Amino acid sequence: MTRPVIPIVPVADAAARTVSLYASEQKIYPRAVHGRFAFWRWALVWATQLVFYGLPWLEWNGRQALLFDLEARRFYIFGLVLYPQDFIYLTVLLVLSAGALFLFTAVAGRLWCGFACPQTVYTEIFLWVERHLEGDRAARMKLDAAPWSANKLLRKGGKQAAWIGIGLWTGFSFVGYFTPIRTLAAEALALNLGAWEGFWTLFYGFATYGNAGWMREQVCKYMCPYARFQSAMFDRDTLVISYDPQRGEPRGSRPRSADPKALGKGDCIDCTLCVQVCPTGIDIRRGLQYECIGCAACIDVCNGVMDKMDYPRGLIRYATQNGMDGRWTQGQMWRRVLRPRVLIYGAGMLAISVAFTASLVLRSPFKVDVVRDRGTLARLVDDGRIENVYRLQLMNASEAPQRYRIGVSGLPQVAVASTAEVAVGPAEARWVAVRVQLPPQVARTLGAGAHAIGFEVQQLGGDGPGPAVLEKSTFVVPR
């Protein structure tokens, strides 16, 4: 039997050259861009950052509206007090986020990357600083090439100072979600931060500064896993940023007054502005590439050029592969965008969102955990009654002191023998020992073994019966 041999053809190319397998990166100088999509990106920068920097400062009922108190293991979100047991909500939130990523990517590619990802948002902010202190693309390139001077030092130093300032403020705001931000601010002003607060402020600040100031597109190209698996969610009906080669080629410069058809040229004037504005430094005219983060800067700048040339807009546009190949109109493409895949993602998201909201609205304002005593399963007390002992953890998820009544059901004449009413402080979790008794005749009828019972804990006070929680447990009748 002969083994199939894969022929490896050696390089026998006249143009063969020796290269390193590691490349030093070329610095990218993205040119400033204005237009519809740039407007949307800046709108999202403002929206996300007002929320991120602003939320920790909001007050609610005399405390920070949003506080994740890890040490006390309580998450305060406006009126909600979440316990570690509510972790499922975080899970659902992450599932929803993943679902949204699937949905948006199936519809219009890397929308998240181009408009809402923190990496993009902070890079945009840092670029804005850079542009104001060092000028636009050409000026920055010139400044970098120039020898060191007082002017260069001032501009570069100013930029670094501003970047570090933004980074520190970001780190500070981040830590402010986990420790009261007003106290934190006072401590920071007195340069008296706790060790961990200081560490996380500097760490998160450094990550912001490093990623948005220095790493930029390298994060997207080499570090981000989402960037790579989003490509797997594209199909031929996904709207992606596309250059229209049928319309644009053959490209070439021409006088503004000339008729391209007469010159035998396409609409692309080869001004390379689309390359100059690209934050990842690619040429969109070479087709869809994994580096493209879908920021649509090339669409904005090319539309401006088309306007100047009096050509129709949309040489670079959002288009599906099917649409581009079949010369479809926008309407035709959009009808295909609402394909089963998108509808299923949408329906799934809607269902989870409704369930999530309903579960939050209908959640009980307290929780109960039942732990049986295991050292002693059961004992005999006066007049032959059987007694089991439990420890109940009552978790008050409201911010007012509450009283609860502990009841038990599930067996005939089963009753709580210890104090049935318990007071629990605001957002406090309290353990109480509870004795449950069963009359001997009932125990005899039931026989030895573990019998299912339920603890009914009801919140007292207010009008009418308060909310109740039922927790299952067992009652042991000894032999």
Place this chain on the structure above:
Amino acid sequence: MSDFLHGGWSIYIGAVTLLGLLACLVLLFIASRRQVMAADNSTGHVWDEDLRELNNPLPRWWMVLFVLTVLFSLAYLVLYPGLGSARGSFGWSSVGQYEAEQHEAQAQMAPIYAGFAGQPAEALARNPQAMAIGERLFINNCATCHGSDARGSKGFPNLTDNDWLHGGTPEKIEETITEGRQGTMPPMAAAVGGPVEIHELAQYVLSLSGSPHDPTAQFGKPRFLACAGCHGMDGKGNQAVGAPNLTDKVWLHGWGEEAITAMVVNGKVNVMPAQKERLAPAQIHVLAAYVWGLSHPSAGPAAQSGTP
């Protein structure tokens, strides 16, 4: 104590670790060598007719990070244990860290316990902070036998009924927790007599607490002389030797003639283990106050807060 059966293993582990690091560096060196590329930026290798290997180079900083991780490992191995049984220049050990954290925790707790040390149990029982600490100590150390509600069960005394085998003053409770107790009931059948005498004695013991008994109890009184040495002529017990009071209705090892007969015939040794090896004297002081408070509910904060 060495973790290794033989010193050679330590050298073996250290050598494997260092060789592994060296192999990483060699791999990095080989992978970063310059390679011949064709004009189309591929290696020129073609598989399966049209499958080509393109050159998409990693950024150089990525390789620098690899080298830095190797350098980090070397620095780590110098500073921390890792190379066989070498201790590292920081002298760190998990036991040492554990002890340091214990020490720190004790240093934090010391002032709190110091505040409790001079106080009598009656004062501590009114102190909610002391009682919260006492409750935690009880749940962690005592509840396994005595139950979460301290009411015990068969063989494990109820601590809330103010009925004491060895004395219920705070000092005695502290002594019980610290040193433990051993209650010994010797087999007494030989001293009492045959089954008839034992039956009469059991009925007499039942009568002491006013429990239901048959008329033969009156014949049991002389038999009780054998028991009076410990339990006293009146059967009220003796806390000095841990002999229980037989005139109350507390039946630690079971109620009824059968249980009493079994006790007289077989005897029993019941042990409360000493806690002095597990708990510090300051902790035992607080715990004793908590246990004392269980049978004096009107003296403690528990009276108001609704703890059963």
